[in-house]
Amino acid sequence: MSFPLHHPARRKFLKTMGALGAAALMSETKSSAQAKPMRIDTHSHFTGPSVYDQELKAGHQALVSWKPQVTIDEMEEGGVQTSILSVGDPGVWFGDDMKARASARECNEIGAKAVRDFPGRFGLFTVLPLPDVAGALKEIEYAFDTLHADGVGIVSSYQGRYLGNALFTPMWEELNRRKAVVYTHPLCAACAAQPDLIDGQNRGVEFVFDTTRTIVSVLANGIPARFPDIKFIWSHAGGTVPFITGRLTGKNDKLPKGAMYELKRFYYDTAQAFNEYTLPSFKKFVPSDRIVFGTDFPLGGGSAKVVAKGLADNGGFTPEEMRKIDHENALTLFPRLQKYFV
Numbered sequence: 001m002s003f004p005l006h007h008p009a010r011r012k013f014l015k016t017m018g019a020l021g022a023a024a025l026m027s028e029t030k031s032s033a034q035a036k037p038m039r040i041d042t043h044s045h046f047t048g049p050s051v052y053d054q055e056l057k058a059g060h061q062a063l064v065s066w067k068p069q070v071t072i073d074e075m076e077e078g079g080v081q082t083s084i085l086s087v088g089d090p091g092v093w094f095g096d097d098m099k100a101r102a103s104a105r106e107c108n109e110i111g112a113k114a115v116r117d118f119p120g121r122f123g124l125f126t127v128l129p130l131p132d133v134a135g136a137l138k139e140i141e142y143a144f145d146t147l148h149a150d151g152v153g154i155v156s157s158y159q160g161r162y163l164g165n166a167l168f169t170p171m172w173e174e175l176n177r178r179k180a181v182v183y184t185h186p187l188c189a190a191c192a193a194q195p196d197l198i199d200g201q202n203r204g205v206e207f208v209f210d211t212t213r214t215i216v217s218v219l220a221n222g223i224p225a226r227f228p229d230i231k232f233i234w235s236h237a238g239g240t241v242p243f244i245t246g247r248l249t250g251k252n253d254k255l256p257k258g259a260m261y262e263l264k265r266f267y268y269d270t271a272q273a274f275n276e277y278t279l280p281s282f283k284k285f286v287p288s289d290r291i292v293f294g295t296d297f298p299l300g301g302g303s304a305k306v307v308a309k310g311l312a313d314n315g316g317f318t319p320e321e322m323r324k325i326d327h328e329n330a331l332t333l334f335p336r337l338q339k340y341f342v
Contacts (some may be wrong), residue, residue, distance in 0.1 A: 013289050023132050025101030035242075037081040038262055038323075040337065041304060042233060043271040044071060044083035049106035050099075051092055056256065062298040068114045072121055074297055078304020081327070082125035083297075085111045089207075090183035093129050095157065100129035103289030104139050106203040120340040125153030126185045130169075131161060136171050144178060150334050151181030156214035158187075162248035164217030176227035183233045186210040186263075208272075211239030221271070222254025224262040228236055231291060232266045242285040267333070269294025270325065274310030275303075288321040292330050301324035 028229070047063045048054050055063045071083055087107050090108055094099035104127050111124040126143035128136040143149040152175065154163070161167055175182060186207035211234060218224065224232070234241075241263065242249070249259040268286050271294040273279065282291075295307050302310070311317065317325065 012162060013271045023164070037079045038341065039076070039080040039293050039304060039308070039326045040077065040334070041080045041083040041295050041297070042292045042330055043185075043269045044085055044297050045088050045146065045234060045299055046071075046085045046107075046111060047087055048103060048110050050103040050106050054090050060299060064299060069265070071297065072118065074303055075121070079310060080293075080315065081340055082123055084125055084183070084330075084333075084334070085114060085151055086125035086183055086185065086297075087127040088153070089155050089159070089187045091130070091155050092127055093132065097129065097132040097135055099141070100132055101159055103136040104135070105142070105319070106128040108139070108143055108149070112149070113287045116249060119255065120337070123150040123334060123337070125149065125151045125181075127153055130154060130171075131158035131167060133171055135165060137174055140171070140174055140178070140180075143341070144180075150336075151183055151233075153183045153185065154253065155185050155187040158212045162214045163215035164214070164221035164223055166221075167187070170223070171225045172223060172230065176229045178241050179229040179231075180276075181231045181233065181234075184211070184214065185283060186214075187237050195215075208236055212241055215239065215241055215266075216248070219248065219255060219259050219262060224265065225255050225257070233265055233333075234268050235296075236269070236271050237278060237282045237286070238263075242278075242281045245285060247336040256321060264290065266290065267329065270307055270311060271296040271302075272300075274307050274314060276314040278313045279311075283317070285317060288324050289329055291325045292333075293326055 045063060046066050047060075057073065062170040071085075075081075092103040096103050096272055104341055108124070108126045111122070111126070114122045115124050116304075124147065126139065126147065126149040130136050140152065143152070156163065171280050187210055215234060215238060218232075224230075244261070245260065248263065250258045254261060264284075264287055266280070268291050269292050273282055291306070293304075295302060295304050297303060309323070311325065331341060
């Protein structure tokens with residue numbers, strides 16, 4: 001039966017249908033907003049009070065006011081279930097081994113507390129008081145055996161020594177024994193010699209170069225082949241490595257399977273690497289099962305929402321590849337998180 005345009009029954013019918021449509025829309029919006037977060041952010045920073053002065057000198061004001069809830073709020077916006085916390089540059093060593101050991105312990109206790117207080121929302125890459133290797137070995141033992149850290153977080157160089165330096169051999173031996181995940185963040189090593197590089201943009205450029213230099217150092221000294229059970233994660237898509245692979249190929253006694261084989265075994269995060277210019281080379285060089293989601297929050301790398309949009313807009317990844325990048329690859333590194341993704 002049909003009703004005239006202004007018939008009361010027609011008006012009642014339209015009102016009812018409108019209400020039902022609005023309810024459905026609200027339900028859909030609510031469902032979308034409450035969708036289970038499905039990302040693991042492997043590049044998320046924090047720090048401790050004893051390092052505040054040095055963080056400010058590095059221009060990291062956002063870290064001085066950091067609290068777990070700040071990161072959780074950002075995670076909710078960007079669909080992140082878990083953020084693996086790390087202390088990036090400038091690290092915790094500033095000339096005094098004992099102070100560095102105390103700062104490392106302070107930061108690691110803060111990170112471990114966040115992991116305990118917010119189950120499933122945080123992981124921890126423990127910071128080490130390098131270049132104090134003896135102190136680093138003690139902190140590795142404490143971090144893994146007492147704090148149950150997910151891995152270690154180190155920077156690309158210490159007092160001019162890149163990570164392939166023989167000084168660090170005892171650390172690699174212990175981390176290999178533990179089959180550890182090693183996350184590496186760049187340091188502006190050139191800043192000490194060239195103060196004009198303190199400018200933010202110059203620092204950012206030096207960061208990618210320092211990552212490249214330390215990867216080259218690790219390869220040149222055969223670290224991946226000598227310690228094959230270490231799982232390396234390199235920040236910012238490996239610096240400039242995806243663009244200079246032609247200079248990194250070849251086999252030698254230290255890398256019997258070749259540099260490219262080892263480069264493709266490493267993991268690389270997406271922080272600062274989600275733009276239309278970087279992604280094509282990054283994607284061609286790195287297998288999709290070796291890319292992990294990373295933001296650099298709360299520093300300049302962008303929020304999870306921004307990174308995810310950049311990957312979607314510029315990556316040309318398949319849905320299967322995006323699942324790997326969002327969380328599946330990270331779950332192979334951090335299987336304890338599996339229960340939060342079922």
